[in-house]
Every structure is written in C-alpha cells, then in structure tokens.
Amino acid sequence: MFRSAPKPSHSTSSTVFGPGSGVAARALDVRKVYGEGDATVAALDGVSIDFAAGVFTAVMGPSGSGKSTLMHCMAALDTVSAGHVFIGDLELAGLGDKQLTKLRRDKIGFIFQAYNLVPTLTAQENIELPLSIAGRKPDRQWFDTVIDTVGLRDRLGHRPNQLSGGQQQRVACARALVTRPDVVFADEPTGNLDSAAGAEVLAFLRRSVDDHRQTVIMVTHDPVAASYTDRVVFLADGKVVDELRNPTAADVLEEMKVLSARSIAGTATGS
Amino acid sequence: MFKVTWHNLIARKVRLALSAFAIVLGVAFVAGSFIFTDALGGAFDGIVKGTTADVEVLPEGAGQADSFGTDARTIPAPLVEELRQLSEAEKVVGTDQVQGVFVISKEGELIGGNGPPGLAFNYNEMTAITGDPILTVADGELPSTRDQVALDVDTATKAGYDIGDEVTLVTPGDPPTMKAELTGLVRFGSEGGLVGATLTIFDDQVIKDLFFEGKDVYTNISLTAAEGVSQVQLRDAVKEVLPQGLEALTGDDFAADQQEIIGTILGFINTFLLVFAAVALIVGTFLIINTFSILVAQRSRELALLRAMGASKKQVNRAVLTEALVVSLVGSTVGLGMGYLLAIGLRALFGFIGLDLGAADMPVELRTVLLSYAVGVIVTLVAAYLPARRASRIAPVQAMRDDVALPETSLRRRFLVGAVMVAVGVALMVTGFAGSGGRGLLLIGLGMLSILIGVALMAPMLGRPIVQALGVVYRRLFGTVGNLATENTLRNPRRTAATSSALMIGLTLVALMSILGQSAKVSTDKAIEESLTAELIVSNATGQFFSTAYADSIRELDGVDSVTAFRQAGAKLANSQVFLQAVEPESLGSALQLPVDGGSLEAFDDQSVFVSSTRAKSSDLAVGDSVKLTFPAGPTEFDVAGIFPVGGAVAGDFLLTLEGLERSGIKPEDSLLFITKKPGADEAVVRSQIEEVLADNPTVTLKNQQEFADEQKDLINRVLYIIYALLGLAVIIAILGITNTLALSVIERTREVGLLRAIGVSRWQLRRMVGLESIAISVLGALLGVVMGIAFGIAMQRAIADQGIDVLSIPWLQLGIFVVLAALAGVLAALLPARRAAKLNVLEAITTE
Ligand SMILES: Nc1ncnc2c1ncn2[C@@H]1O[C@H](COP(=O)(O)OP(=O)(O)OP(=O)(O)O)[C@@H](O)[C@H]1O
Ligand SMILES: [Mg+2]
16 A cells, blocks of 8 residues: 555665655665775775655665675674764664664664574564564564464464574564564575565565555565565665666566666676 | 584684583592692601611500500610611610690690690600601700700791790699690601601600600610611511510611501592592583583584585594593693692681691602592593584484574483482492491492482472572572572573582581581480589590599599599501590499490409490490400400490490400590589689689680580581582682683674663673573572481481480581572672673674674
C-alpha cells in the first residue's frame, strides 16, 4: 500500500534533502581505503547517496565493487576513511562504542548472508534478543505482527539447527525488524537460499516496507531479488554509477549488461 | 603432513600457548618439588659435613640418635689429652653441644625455634671433613667470661643485635633464661647456611658450668687425621685407647648415619610435596585433555578436509600427536623453569615455619630434568591421543558440511564408565581402611582418585541440573545475558564438566582437609574439656622443651597446689619409631583424668609403662607383657602396667614415669606443666605469680584450659594452612584452566560474538556473559568438590576415629565460603577471555571464517 511512497530524487547522487526530511540514512562523499602504501584499495571512492525512509532499496554491482563495505560503513559496523554517514539526523563520526552499540541496538537492523542466529537460543529468543538485551519488553502487538508476517509461529520454540536455511533467514529478518529500526541493512540475505526460500524472505521484506513503512537496504546479485525493490543503486569500483526506479528483473538485467559492457569497454580503452 | 603440522603450530600461537600452559603448570609442580627437596638435602648435607671431623668419638649409640629427647651421657674431658698422644691425630678437640638454646630478638621474639634446632657449643678449632674450619670468627672477639657469647652472623642479623649489645637467651638449663654480652660474630663453615638453626657460642669453661654442672666433660670429641693417615687408620688407632661405653666413628660413617636420619625426614617432605605434585598433575591432565579436545574440535573441519584430500587416519592421528609432542616439549621446558621459581616460592613457604634455607643452592639435577620431560611429554601425548583418535574418525564427507561434529562417545556410556569407577574406588577405599600402614594409605588414595575420575566422567550429566538451577537464578538476575551464559555453559557439557572437574579435584581435597582439621580441633576441645582437671597450663608454643627449673619455681609459689610436669621423647620399638610421654604418677591424678582401659595406675613406677590402645593393638601388647624400648643410650626394659585409650589429653604411644625416662638416659627437660591452684587462691594472683617466673622467656607461657586448647588448635591450623597453600596451587591451575577453556570458547565463537555485538550487545554485557559462564563452571566444580570432600571427610574421620579424631565436625560456613571464593575465582578467571571477547572488532568477528 505504500508502494507509491514519495521518491526522493532522480539524480545519482541525491543530496538535495537535508537530514531529517524523510531520509533514513545518508552517505556523504564517503571514502573507504584499505591497506597502506602501494597496496591501497579504495573500496568506496566518494559515495554520496540518500536512502529515503519507507523505501526498499537494492544495492548491486560486480564483485568487489564495495557493496558490503558500504553496508558496513552505513550500519556503524565499520568506520569511514573520509566523508560522513548519517542515520536519521545522527552523524556516526565521533561516536564512541557505547553510542554505537545503542545505535545498532535501537536504530539499525542487520541481516547477514549466513550465521545470523545465536545457536543456543530458540527462534523466539533470537527474535527478541535485541529488545531483551536492551532490557525492553517486546511490544506484543508488533511482535505478533512480525511473527505473522514471517509466518514462523509454529517454529518459535526451535533452535536454529532445527530450522532450514530459509527459515533461519526469516527469523533473522524478524529479529532485524522487531525493534522497529530506522533502517534495516541486508547483505545478500538470499545468497545462500534457493529461489523459493529466497522469494519468501524477499516477500517478507517487501511487506515490511509496504505494510509497516520500514526502510530496507539490501545488497544482492540477483536481478529477480532486485525486482522486489523500489530502487536499485549500481556500484562499480567504489562509486555509484547508476540507479533504477521501480525496476523489473528485465530492467535490472538490461542495466547490468550495459554497465558490464561499459566496464569492459573502459578496461579495453585503459581508462 | 609434517608441513601441515608445522604450519598449524605457527598459525595457532594463542591456542597452543594456552594448551602448553596446562603442561607448564603440571611440570612446574613436579620440578619444583624435586628442586626444593634437593636444595633442602644439599643444605643439610652441608651442615652435616661441615660439623663432622675425620673421626668422631661419642657415647655408644649416640650417632644414631635422632634429635628428639637429649642424650644425657657425656665423655670425660681428660680423654682429649690422651687422644692427643696418638701420632695419627693432628688435632683433637672436645665439643660441648647443648640443644635448646634460643636467641630472643631485640623485640622480644624468638629467633628460629619452630623446628630447626637452637644449638650452643664451646668455640673450638675443629676442622670438618670438608677441610674447612667448623667456625670462623667473622667479627669481634670470642666470649671468655660467663656473661659473654658469640652468635652466628645470620641469627644476630635477624635478632637485630650488634657487637656489644646485651643478648637474651632461652636455655634448657637453670636459670632458664640468661643475658649475655655479644662479643663477636661467627660464620658457619658450610655454604648452605644453617637451615634455620641458630648458633650460640660460649667459652669452654662457661658452657660446662652452665649446662654440665661444672663437670669437666664433653659431648663429643673430634679428631683430625695427620698427613697421610686415613679416617679408618685414625679410627682404629682411637679404638685402641677408647674406654668402655664410647665409640669412634670415621667422619664418613658418622656423616652417612646423620644423612640417613635426615634422609628419612627429607623423604617424607619429598613424598608430601609429590602428593601435591600428583594432584597438580592430575588436574593438569584434565586441562590438557580438555584443551586438546577443544583444539581438535575447532579444527575438525580442517582435519576432515585433510582426510578428503586423501590423508589416512594414521596421518591425521600423527599430525595431532606431533603437534602435541612439540607443545609438550616447549611446555615442559618452560615448566622446568617455572619449577625453579616454584622451588624458590616453596623455600619462602617453608621459611615461614622456620625451615630457613638461606641462600642455599637450588640444584637442578639431571633426574629432575628427565622426570619433568617424561611427565610433561607422556601426560600430553596420552591426553592428546584420545581427541586425536576421534579426529581421525571424521568421515571425509563431513568436510563439505558447515558444522562438523566430532563423533562423541555418548554421555550415557561415559556415565556408566564413571559409575563403575566410583564403585571400584569405593571398594578400594574400604579395603584400604581395613588394611594398615603405607599400603592402606595407598589404597585409600587410589580409591579416592578412582572415585574422583569416575565423578568427573559422570559430571556432564551430574552437572546439568546444577547449571540449570543456576540458570534460573541467572535469568532472574541478569535477564538475557544470564540466559546466554547459561546456554553457553550447557551447550558443551563435556567441556564444561572437564573444566569444572579440575576445580572439583582441588576443592574435594581442600574440603576434605578442612573437615579433618575441624574434626581434629573439636576433638582436641573435647579431650581437654573432658580429661583436663588442671586449671593452668605452662607450655611452649614452639614445641621446644624447657628447663625443669620452671616447675621447681612454680611449685614454691603460695597459691599453687600441684605442678605436674610432662616430658616427651622418641624411642624405637622393634623397628618403628614411637612417641613417649613421661609424667610423675603421684601428681598425674591432679592434672588430668586418665581413663585406663586395662591395668591400674597403682602399679605405675620407673619400671613400667602405660601403652596407648592403638599401639597395644598394632604391637600386640597386653598388661603384664614386657617391652623393650631403644633409646640413644641403649635399650631399656619396661613392664606394661596398663593401657590408656587414645583421644584423651595424653597423646603418644607410651606413658612413662619421669624416673623411667631418666633411667633410659634422657636429659630432664619439660614439655608441659599442668598446674592446680590451692582451693580459695585467687586465680588472677596465682597467674601473675607464675607469669613472673616465666617473664624472661617469651616462648614458655601460661594458659588456662581455653587458651591451651587454642594453642593446640593453632598448631592444627598451621598445618592446615601449609596444606591449603599447596592445594592452592592445584586450585590455581584449575582456575587457569577455566580461563583457558573460556578463551578457547571465545575464539571458537568469534562469529557469534560479532553477531551479538552487531545487534547491539554492549561490551559490558558481553563481559558479563563470559563472567557468568565462568562463575557457572567454577561453582559447578566447587559444589561437586565440596560434596565429594564431605563424603571423603566423613569416611576418613570414621576411619581414624580411634587415633584421636573421634568427633566429626563439618565446617559448613567454611565450606560455603569455599564455594563463594570459587565463584569469585570464576570472575577472575573470566577477566582475560571476557576482555578479549569485548575487544573483538565487530566487523572482523562477523566476517571471520
Ligand atoms: N578488510 C579488507 N582489507 C582489505 N581490502 C578489503 C577489505 N574488505 C574489502 N576489501 C576490498 O575492498 C573492495 C570492496 O570489497 P567489498 O567486500 O565491499 O565488495 P562487494 O561489493 O561486497 O563484493 P561481493 O559482491 O563479492 O561481496 C574489494 O576490492 C576488497 O578486496
Ligand atoms: Mg559483499
């Protein structure tokens, strides 16, 4: 129902909105350099991008283009070499470990490709974990909503090793959403799943955006996965190179072809 | 394959350092025990050799005497002149040696005294078999008048005396204390120091006047052989002219005899220490097994990969064992070094109870080195073999899977094996209690060990409900963090059990000792309360004998009704050492009630003895039998006049009369005085009168029944503290084992830790989680240990009830404190692993393989 949420911008580096005007997360001229001396790699090379609240965004690009790095920097799991990252109004630079921990706990949800769950805890305990470590009681109604959206009610008492990979990822999604974070980051959440299981996870993320106005940013290599989103951002060599709105799988595939051709051409001309 | 092993060793520095740690500690204990006893032996050797001349002339049999109870026999001094006529002798000197002369420091404290002897002799120019003079004057001059003495340098330093100061001495003669001017300092010839003994040097005539009633006698005569004369030749020449009742021994024989006596004592200390080394090693073995199990479990995937690439079972096995070998060699080497440090620590510990080794060498014998390596390597290889065998059973196909589980023997089978071991252990203990002597003790020890290992095997199942119960508390108090900690503790029951079992063993022994100690104390109280009728007691806190002059003076006091003196001595009955007490039969009744099992006190005179019920049983003695006790001066026959039960106020195997003891050639020195006051006399007045008599001597003090009981209990406490200190090392190893396991677990769970941090678990919460886990492990070990300790304590107390510890008393509060201390130790054990977990970089932790 929120599918037609306001689209922030059409430019590739959308900085027209200031923080607080519907932007859930923002990167401003972010650079991330690994290594020293000759061996330096600029994993992010001046990325500026806004992620509007209530929008499902896909981040795509060839392997090594900096997608994971961008996720990590945005999600306060890593520091940037230069530039600024905002979650809502809050700039991450200069925050201490305590504030970062609180931020991750309250404002950010994260879904990894695998190993998302604590093996000693049941599905329910895993889902409630971010709340219970904060000493908060889950909002019953929201918890029920999340559980129903994930469709795992009969599996709540199971431990992760008793769940399938797809079920585990759905539990991870529920866990990421249970705190109603400002933004959920997901790094290839369907990378380890077959298409059916992947579809369940994607449908769930889609619904959380549609029904509950969550903000989700997802890295993926799969055009079909990307087609679930409202917006696709393309990265190459640590830079934002293009983006699509309301993409279909075919659009994405087409764009990927164009980009890869451009990249090959670029390589050929030695630029 | 070797390359893979080598690579592993380098790549896993931290984990290997942790596993080597367990080896280091175990080996250190073994090496430390041996180095320390060798040092002790060396120091005593030095004293013996440094005080023995080429030939020693003594009263017959005196050379084999132990130092317990002073031989009253002497040698007429003119013999020295006679021996000087021998052409084989270059030098002949007479020595008057007196035991029990102690120096009181400037602050009024007794120097030494708690075990090591306080020796006094006349200065002479004897040369020892080492070729050194027995004494050299280090500073000042030798004493020449009645109120002058010289002291050895160490004693003077400890007591804070300088030349010219007035020194206070406690003597076994009359008067019992004296003051003298310090005229000089002497240095003992041997390098090992005096092992805590103190030396007081008197003028030749003065020592005769003070301690030998002015008679011109010596306690022994030392001869130095002339050029080219051997010890044997000199001895034979001396024998020619020696009167009846004296014997001549070559220096080597004399020293060997002395060393044999010392050797038995040292052997006892060594065995004592090695028992603790064994405990430490068993605890260490648990840790090594555990560490290697964890290491192999963590690497099971990699090992499976090797198998998938075509490595044979044998090769995988060998890879793990080679790794263990390298680790054990490194661990043993470091352990040996640590053992050296530990020996220095033991020196300090024993110095505490007066066994002062000074700057004695800490010799690292080849035997110590070989044994350390043997123990370290063998234990490690055995410990690594079990997980290695399991690792080699990993099917190659498992390499493809994410979570490789090692094939584990089921917990139920372990439980059954454990139950069988407990049953065997109980059987061994029962047999041991029925038997006697060293064999009985060995069986009891083995039985305990078997039960402990059995319980350790059962621990994964036994521990579960305990951890779950703890989990309920954790969840209530700490919410989710508590829940995580509980689940972590439960997730690997074998690991948790093995880690806490190490602590269990240490705490079992600590609890056992505390129960036995407490029972001994309560039994002492009961014995004193039930049998002691004397109101006041004079005793020496250090256990040294004191002059009979005190009893004589106290008897003269107005308010005193009776004084009953007790004396002590050692003797031999057949081949066993027995402990004797002596008392005046007339006044015995006023001091205490001696219940008599058989015979009667009427018939108690200098020809008769009373025998304790246990000794009567073990040596098969009955009233009317005759018994031959061998003293330094020779054997003396006694009739058994009666039997007294053990556990009353009279300890020891035999009770003699004072005359009976003197008849046997033992110098009269008292060990205890029991005093009753006249009816109507004011206790406070009597006390102050007696205290005045004892005023100069800080070690001989007056007590009432309560204070006397406290003094006895203090003795028990002191023994307990030494045992606790030694067991403490095993407990420390166990606690470091918890650190070890937690650190390995944290490494193993790096990704999980990263995940927790990523979803908002704070560093502090993470630390708390690891801390709670650690507390759960240590409390589990402590609880199991205390329960086992109580069981063993009850069994042991029942078994030795007829040896004086007839009341069972369990110090519940103390046991509770042990558990709380264990929990605190758990907090300490968690510090480093928790820090490591908290400091992990979140991103690196998540992306770790
Ligand atoms: N810790 C690191 N140290 C050095 N270089 C790194 C590190 N992490 C990432 N890089 C480099 O940064 C670049 C971007 O990596 P990143 O993981 O962001 O790529 P990605 O787009 O997520 O790729 P993929 O699709 O394969 O996951 C790569 O060239 C990578 O080699
Ligand atoms: Mg990536």
